[in-house]
Structures are given as C-alpha cells and as structure tokens.
Amino acid sequence: MTAPLPNPGKKYDLDFARWVYDNVNGGDKMALCMQCGVCSGSCPIGTNMDHGPRKLFMMIRAGMQEAVMTSNTPANCTSCYRCVVRCPRSVPVTYILQDLLAKQAELGYRAKDSNENIAFAKSFWWSARAFGRTDERLVTAKYYWSFGPAEFWKRSMENLKIALGFIKKGRMHIGMPHSVKDKKGLKAILDKAREIESRG
Numbered sequence: 001m002t003a004p005l006p007n008p009g010k011k012y013d014l015d016f017a018r019w020v021y022d023n024v025n026g027g028d029k030m031a032l033c034m035q036c037g038v039c040s041g042s043c044p045i046g047t048n049m050d051h052g053p054r055k056l057f058m059m060i061r062a063g064m065q066e067a068v069m070t071s072n073t074p075a076n077c078t079s080c081y082r083c084v085v086r087c088p089r090s091v092p093v094t095y096i097l098q099d100l101l102a103k104q105a106e107l108g109y110r111a112k113d114s115n116e117n118i119a120f121a122k123s124f125w126w127s128a129r130a131f132g133r134t135d136e137r138l139v140t141a142k143y144y145w146s147f148g149p150a151e152f153w154k155r156s157m158e159n160l161k162i163a164l165g166f167i168k169k170g171r172m173h174i175g176m177p178h179s180v181k182d183k184k185g186l187k188a189i190l191d192k193a194r195e196i197e198s199r200g
C-alpha cells in the first residue's frame with residue numbers, strides 16, 4: 001500500500017522529495033544524481049516527455065509535487081534502460097520512473113495527456129489476456145478504434161504504407177492471431193496476479 005503524500009493538493013511541498021526518497025522504488029538513489037543530463041540526452045523518447053528524467057529529478061528535489069505527479073515522463077518511458085546503463089552515478093532511472101507511474105495511478109493523479117497511453121494499455125492487455133500474446137495488428141486496430149471510427153480510418157491510412165512494408169519483409173504476421181496453447185493456465189496466472197494485487 002502506497003503511503004499517502006504528506007500534503008496532498010499542494011503545488012509545491014518540500015516534504016515531497018522525502019516522500020519520493022522513502023516510498024518510490026529506487027527513490028533513495030536519487031540523492032546520487034549530479035544533474036549531468038546524460039540520461040535525458042540519451043533518452044530516445046525525450047522529445048515526447050514534458051520533462052526529461054534529469055529535470056524531473058530536479059523538480060522532485062525542488063518540491064514541485066503537482067507538476068511531477070501529473071508529468072507524462074513516467075508514462076512515456078519505454079523502459080529501454082539506456083539511461084540506466086549510461087548514468088555515471090548508477091541511478092536506477094527506469095525503476096524510479098516505473099514506480100512513480102504506479103504511484104501516480106494509485107494516488108489518483110494522471111498525466112495531462114494520458115488518454116493515448118490509457119487507450120494503448122487497454123488494447124495491449126486485451127490482446128495479452130485473449131491470446132497470451134500481443135498481436136500488433138489487433139492491438140493497433142483496437143487502439144485506433146478507441147478514438148472513434150473517423151480517427152480509426154485516419155490513423156490506419158497514415159500507417160498503411162508502414163504496415164505493408166512490414167508484411168512485405170515478413171516482419172508482420174498475416175492470418176489468424178497466434179495464441180498460447182494453455183489458455184486455461186494463462187487465465188489462472190492472470191487471476192492469481194489480480195488477487196495478489198488486490199491484497200494491496
């Protein structure tokens with residue numbers, strides 16, 4: 001169970017940094033950050049984040065609670081670990097962002113532009129639950145469809161050339177979706193995971 005923020009609702013709160021150090025997985029290692037910027041400079045998705053990891057860590061130190069808890073940086077991190085292998089102080093940047101994302105959700109915060117991420121996560125988990133695999137065609141189609149028929153066709157047409165290129169090179173499966181053999185076993189695993197999660 002996540003400890004509540006010491007002063008929820010405050011825009012700035014110097015106790016917030018202590019809360020992150022004590023409650024976010026790897027947060028205690030943030031004290032080692034020397035603000036060199038190697039993480040942000042190495043991040044392939046940095047342009048899609050409202051703040052790079054270096055800046056986000058400084059914002060945490062500065063007590064910018066509201067801005068950090070509504071930042072899209074944790075959600076947009078792809079967990080490529082490039083920042084982790086390059087950080088000269090061995091700060092576990094990816095773990096911090098992953099757990100910060102979980103804490104945002106648990107405490108009822110969400111990034112300003114999180115609709116895309118939520119829609120994608122729902123499509124991803126739908127495929128994982130249904131087939132035990134992620135079928136990129138169905139995940140993409142379901143994801144586009146969540147924004148309505150017009151957006152579905154618009155995005156599909158925009159990406160058609162890329163999809164055809166993948167199919168031509170044998171990088172995209174055509175035909176029925178692949179599925180795991182033991183679907184009952186998969187359901188048992190997912191049910192157990194849900195039960196463990198609900199224990200808090």
Ligand code: SF4
Binds near residue numbers: 090
């Ligand atoms: S690379 Fe490491 S030390 Fe440098 S800013 Fe990022 S987290 Fe801090």
Ligand code: SF4
Binds near residue numbers: 045076077081
């Ligand atoms: S793990 Fe996340 S923050 Fe680190 S470089 Fe990759 S995308 Fe960027």
